[in-house]
Amino acid sequence: KNFSYKNVMQVPRLKSIVLNVGMGEATQDIKPLEAAVKELATVTGQAPVITRAKKSIAGFKLREGMPVGCRVTLRGERMFDFLDRFISLALPRIRDFKGVSPKSFDGRGNYAFGVREQIIFPEIVYDKVASIHGMDIIFVTTAKTNAEGKALLQSLGMPFKN
Template structure:
């Protein structure tokens, strides 16, 4: 009441009804499937379901108008609240790898849950199940907005996934930005060190090349200096012979 500024407790939203739907497409070929599914849904909801019939014929699905395609049961009053309590306290915790429900409302405070397996309800005997079937559970509330509907179901104990507050989001973004900056700095430092090592290696190779080039020059100088001596010796030998 205080959260949304209601002036009377009668303004507080409440659960109006809960509708449980089960698709039984295989019933068009085997009527026993429909009976088995109806029995399971009756055990889950505590109330006999109604058969939903096809509204039109669809040749691609081999479906004719009037064929049974699903089951539905609508719970109101105490039965709705009892089912909601069993759903949240017993059935949902038995979902494998459950990590919370997304808060996806329809814009008018109503919420729908998709259940993949009917065996999460303890009323269903696993050994007696002929086929795994899914359920759609629609919770209709008198809430005017999604925020009010979320608050209502949260107070009942619906395990929604917690949304991080703006401060938490900002802190996570800042931490990520700092981590990215540190990675970039480390990458630039490693790149600079690699460049320095390559430059040092190139300098050493250049010095070795200069030394190697200098050695042949010295030998050539020695050979050049020896040539006049050889010529003088030859001239002296010729004069002696004369």
């Protein structure tokens, strides 16, 4: 590539993809969270972990340990299967999609991407969806800089805006 690496092991690679669904309304009613867990399992083929509140926040009527969302960490074969389906099937189904923003890198070569509707995934049947919610998708890489991370994701087929 364009970065002069002395060793083949220095070349950045995709470590994992993390999908996170934060459900603030799960504090009052557990049903939307259960639906989100099922949807994430359908999309990724892996059982999600329920995330719980770290602290109590009175303003949000939240107690420590209450379920507030769910997440899945994909690695290996499942990660690349998901990446392929995400780029070729899910991204084109986003409304007014012109490419993903190149500004969403964290300074360490990891890329975070927010999805407003979970129905962009073809595995989710629109008629069975009770509530539309978004999710965060984080691509964790071994890259040291944003430029390296972007080059890696571009080579994997990620459509960045110009």
